[in-house]
Amino acid sequence: MLTKISGGDIIDPVNGRLGKGDLWIRDDKIVAAPAGGAADRTIDAAGCIVMAGAIDIHSHIGGGNVNTARLLLPEQHAAHQARPATTPLSNAGWSTFQTGCLYAKMGFTTVVEPAMSPGAALHTHLELADIPIIDKATLAILGNDDFLLSMIRDDAPSKMIEDYVAWTVASTRALGVKVINAGAAAAFKENVRTFSLDEVVPSYGVSSRKIVKTLQAAVDSLGVPHPLHVHCNNLGSPGSADTAAATIAAAEGLPLHLAHLQFYGYGTEGKRRFSSAAARLAELVNATPEVTIDIGQVMFGQTVTVSSDVMRQFSARGSAHPKKSVIHDGDGNGGGIVPYSYGKDFYGTMQWAIGLELFLLIDDPWRVFFTTDHPNGAPFTVYPALFELLMSREARAETIAELPKSAMALSTLASIDREYTFEEIAIMTRAAPAKLLGLTDRGHLGVGVTADIAVYRRDENIAKMLGQAAYVFKDGDLVVQDGEITHYRWGKALRLNPSPDKAMVRRLDDYHQQRYGLSLDWFNFPDSAIAREQPFGEVACRM
Amino acid sequence: MAVAWIGNRETLVERAAAHAAALLGSSRCPVFSLDTDIHGTRAAIALAERVGAAYDHAADGAALSRETALFTDKGAMTVAPGETRRRADVVVIVGELPQIHHEFVGELAETVPDLSAKNQREIFLVGSKGASAPPLNNGRTATLLSCGEASLGATLAAMRAQCRGRRTSQPVSNFDDFAKALEAAHFPVFLFSGGATEGLALEMLQGLIADLNRKSRASGLHLPANENGWGSALASTWMTGFPLRTGFARGFPEFDPWRYDVARMIAAGEADLHLRISSSIVQPQKKKNRMALIVLAKTQEPIAGAAVTIAIGEAGVDHEAVVYSSRTGSLRSVDVRAASELPSAATVIRLVASHVSAEAALSC
Numbered sequence: 025m026l027t028k029i030s031g032g033d034i035i036d037p038v039n040g041r042l043g044k045g046d047l048w049i050r051d052d053k054i055v056a057a058p059a060g061g062a063a064d065r066t067i068d069a070a071g072c073i074v075m076a077g078a079i080d081i082h083s084h085i086g087g088g089n090v091n092t093a094r095l096l097l098p099e100q101h102a103a104h105q106a107r108p109a110t111t112p113l114s115n116a117g118w119s120t121f122q123t124g125c126l127y128a129k130m131g132f133t134t135v136v137e138p139a140m141s142p143g144a145a146l147h148t149h150l151e152l153a154d155i156p157i158i159d160k161a162t163l164a165i166l167g168n169d170d171f172l173l174s175m176i177r178d179d180a181p182s183k184m185i186e187d188y189v190a191w192t193v194a195s196t197r198a199l200g201v202k203v204i205n206a207g208a209a210a211a212f213k214e215n216v217r218t219f220s221l222d223e224v225v226p227s228y229g230v231s232s233r234k235i236v237k238t239l240q241a242a243v244d245s246l247g248v249p250h251p252l253h254v255h256c257n258n259l260g261s262p263g264s265a266d267t268a269a270a271t272i273a274a275a276e277g278l279p280l281h282l283a284h285l286q287f288y289g290y291g292t293e294g295k296r297r298f299s300s301a302a303a304r305l306a307e308l309v310n311a312t313p314e315v316t317i318d319i320g321q322v323m324f325g326q327t328v329t330v331s332s333d334v335m336r337q338f339s340a341r342g343s344a345h346p347k348k349s350v351i352h353d354g355d356g357n358g359g360g361i362v363p364y365s366y367g368k369d370f371y372g373t374m375q376w377a378i379g380l381e382l383f384l385l386i387d388d389p390w391r392v393f394f395t396t397d398h399p400n401g402a403p404f405t406v407y408p409a410l411f412e413l414l415m416s417r418e419a420r421a422e423t424i425a426e427l428p429k430s431a432m433a434l435s436t437l438a439s440i441d442r443e444y445t446f447e448e449i450a451i452m453t454r455a456a457p458a459k460l461l462g463l464t465d466r467g468h469l470g471v472g473v474t475a476d477i478a479v480y481r482r483d484e485n486i487a488k489m490l491g492q493a494a495y496v497f498k499d500g501d502l503v504v505q506d507g508e509i510t511h512y513r514w515g516k517a518l519r520l521n522p523s524p525d526k527a528m529v530r531r532l533d534d535y536h537q538q539r540y541g542l543s544l545d546w547f548n549f550p551d552s553a554i555a556r557e558q559p560f561g562e563v564a565c566r567m
Numbered sequence: 568m569a570v571a572w573i574g575n576r577e578t579l580v581e582r583a584a585a586h587a588a589a590l591l592g593s594s595r596c597p598v599f600s601l602d603t604d605i606h607g608t609r610a611a612i613a614l615a616e617r618v619g620a621a622y623d624h625a626a627d628g629a630a631l632s633r634e635t636a637l638f639t640d641k642g643a644m645t646v647a648p649g650e651t652r653r654r655a656d657v658v659v660i661v662g663e664l665p666q667i668h669h670e671f672v673g674e675l676a677e678t679v680p681d682l683s684a685k686n687q688r689e690i691f692l693v694g695s696k697g698a699s700a701p702p703l704n705n706g707r708t709a710t711l712l713s714c715g716e717a718s719l720g721a722t723l724a725a726m727r728a729q730c731r732g733r734r735t736s737q738p739v740s741n742f743d744d745f746a747k748a749l750e751a752a753h754f755p756v757f758l759f760s761g762g763a764t765e766g767l768a769l770e771m772l773q774g775l776i777a778d779l780n781r782k783s784r785a786s787g788l789h790l791p792a793n794e795n796g797w798g799s800a801l802a803s804t805w806m807t808g809f810p811l812r813t814g815f816a817r818g819f820p821e822f823d824p825w826r827y828d829v830a831r832m833i834a835a836g837e838a839d840l841h842l843r844i845s846s847s848i849v850q851p852q853k854k855k856n857r858m859a860l861i862v863l864a865k866t867q868e869p870i871a872g873a874a875v876t877i878a879i880g881e882a883g884v885d886h887e888a889v890v891y892s893s894r895t896g897s898l899r900s901v902d903v904r905a906a907s908e909l910p911s912a913a914t915v916i917r918l919v920a921s922h923v924s925a926e927a928a929l930s931c
């Protein structure tokens with residue numbers, strides 16, 4: 025089938041296409057305008073902007089911890105209306121089904137679940153397989169697991185560590201590797217309550233820095249396209265900007281991605297000893313080209329924090345709202361679920377402002393990524409409002425006027441004039457994520473790429489415009505019209521598939537037998553376990 | 568071999584499925600009771616939404632409901648089974664654990680925690696006088712912590728009070744041994760299940776664990792009352808946002824552990840149709856009222872009193888399956904043990920769903 029998206033404003037910075045034009049799709053790919061071609065279907069995009077489908081690199085959309093959060097908070101996601109006739113379970117609040125529909129309506133076509141516990145890989149992929157329409161991917165968590173920590177302690181050759189990382193990525197069907205408060209979850213099991221970059225995990229004598237550096241090197245030499253995804257130590261604490269700065273410095277020329285930098289943008293100035301260190305961190309990011317970051321923007325309201333940083337979540341239990349939480353010591357990281365409400369008080373305001381400062385003070389839209397660390401800073405459904413804040417100085421000023429002056433005085437936000445352009449939005453939410461994740465088949469509108477396309481009708485109200493796409497195509501299927509789902513389909517989970525080293529598999533089988541009393545079969549699964557026609561799409565490693 | 572019946576009459580699966588769909592379509596208040604794998608559960612919930620049904624676990628709905636209530640009401644501190652084996656230097660069995668977990672308890676008794684500085688594991692049992700622990704290997708016995716005939720909740724409350732240095736009206740037996748073990752422990756783990764434990768006891772246990780975590784570490788290992796049941800609860804939670812005892816009477820999922828207690832709905836005569844899905848061989852039930860019964864089970868003959876019976880294979884025996892494993896604390900893929908022609912629950916439920924008209928009344 026040949027489709028013509030006619031007369032829209034094309035925003036495709038990768039291919040230098042900016043301005044009115046047509047875009048052609050044949051089946052699931054973008055094609056060049058056919059000579060004298062007659063389209064089977066023409067979409068009138070006059071008065072619209074046309075971008076590639078958006079990609080979210082860090083959103084907790086499925087897996088053990090997310091599901092535990094649902095279980096903990098039934099009162100927070102009650103549905104209130106009968107389902108629309110065509111889409112099963114899409115009115116079920118916070119369900120996998122609703123997640124896919126809500127993302128698609130905003131023009132997002134690929135979303136990465138960034139914290140898959142390797143032991144819960146099958147569970148995670150089953151949840152992702154029940155998220156309709158969009159493609160998904162996962163990052164496998166390493167860095168608090170006994171097998172890795174023991175290898176580092178024993179000075180194992182880097183080849184062996186790479187084999188283990190490759191096996192983990194392959195067997196869990198991940199697209200990359202994440203390390204979360206490296207070593208802290210292991211230390212917490214031995215009753216350590218705070219943990220920094222140069223502290224060592226008891227019993228292993230291995231520092232957090234050493235774990236990060238080891239994994240960074242392994243990921244790089246395996247050719248995993250996405251750099252090691254780091255959740256730093258000391259998340260959320262005053263002075264955590266020092267930790268983030270030290271971690272940025274530790275990149276040392278090799279690619280490194282720092283997740284939700286906002287949660288580390290905290291200095292210790294002012295009478296509450298809590299201030300914005302965003303300007304300092306932004307300057308460091310600007311000066312360190314091998315580092316990329318995502319924000320983890322906070323927006324006001326009730327949410328729930330879902331994190332595999334079990335030590336941090338344990339210490340945050342006291343601030344739970346409502347008063348309940350789950351803390352799980354898992355095989356590697358485990359995790360914690362702590363509901364939280366961001367109020368327009370001093371602290372909430374600081375966090376909100378710091379996120380925006382980082383967005384606006386980091387110059388290169390190729391290195392700063394659009395996230396709320398869903399649902400930690402806010403649910404992803406706030407994205408339209410967040411786009412508006414980035415694109416409109418006036419929208420920011422309106423919100424600032426409602427916020428405590430004592431907080432705003434400790435932030436530079438009010439003095440920043442920058443407004444993101446659509447071109448920068450297209451880079452930050454399309455082109456750059458595809459590049460960062462190694463997804464060469466998407467993120468732009470060039471000939472031959474997957475036809476993931478979002479068309480937005482221009483509107484003064486940016487939130488309305490970007491919140492309800494006029495048209496969305498996924499793999500060439502028209503899935504959304506006027507902000508409503510019109511076609512149901514199943515996406516894939518994008519994964520790497522490095523071939524595991526046989527000696528490492530034997531070693532791991534022995535290890536599981538001895539330590540857990542279980543063969544490796546207990547943890548492996550065939551693709552058929554997902555029970556979908558094509559559950560996975562393969563992405564190549566760098567040569 | 569016959570695989571489908573309408574009443575006692577043998578028929579084609581397709582026809583039995585169509586008849587089941589017609590019954591579901593005209594039912595005012597259908598209820599489903601599940602004992603099936605993850606994909607069977609997924610298919611059943613999708614069907615429940617189509618026909619406005621409520622669903623629950625078949626046999627252990629009440630115990631599973633106590634377990635989910637622990638999470639929905641208060642939250643918990645929990646630990647993975649693998650970490651329990653590798654780290655727990657004190658293991659405390661809380662009440663009677665379901666038979667399915669006895670093998671793991673035995674394994675804990677005959678291994679030592681390799682990630683603990685303490686190269687040994689002490690085992691306690693909380694329960695009323697005369698309570699019995701699962702048989703332990705190596706001729707070991709668990710040290711009993713009890714307050715005579717007091718309930719489990721009361722015993723845990725007394726333990727908690729004594730741990731805080733308070734006096735209790737009736738002291739816990741062997742408490743000094745327990746206190747000494749805790750003092751030296753690096754990572755005590757309490758094994759609990761909703762099986763024989765009242766909800767308040769689970770809450771009290773979590774209070775004790777929280778107290779211990781003020782100064783040192785401790786956690787609880789959740790050993791579900793029923794593995795299929797907990798698997799269904801997890802799948803239900805990601806699909807609808809809610810665990811079992813969710814219903815679609817109004818066209819959207821509503822979680823109500825009292826209202827959608829399927830056993831209660833049947834007993835009270837609220838349900839007019841019962842779809843029973845069982846992964847294993849099901850015993851014929853005595854028919855108590857005029858409620859219609861549809862049974863999907865591994866059977867070679869029609870179930871007495873059922874309007875429709877369709878034979879299905881057993882998950883992980885006749886066909887590959889995904890199930891909850893309390894041994895890993897997560898979902899696990901199990902291969903076929905004796906492949907057969909029998910379809911999976913998921914296949915048959917989808918077949919039934921394909922015959923339910925799109926306008927099927929949402930009722931109840």
Ligand SMILES: [Zn+2]
Nearest residue numbers: 082138283397
């Ligand atoms: Zn995150």
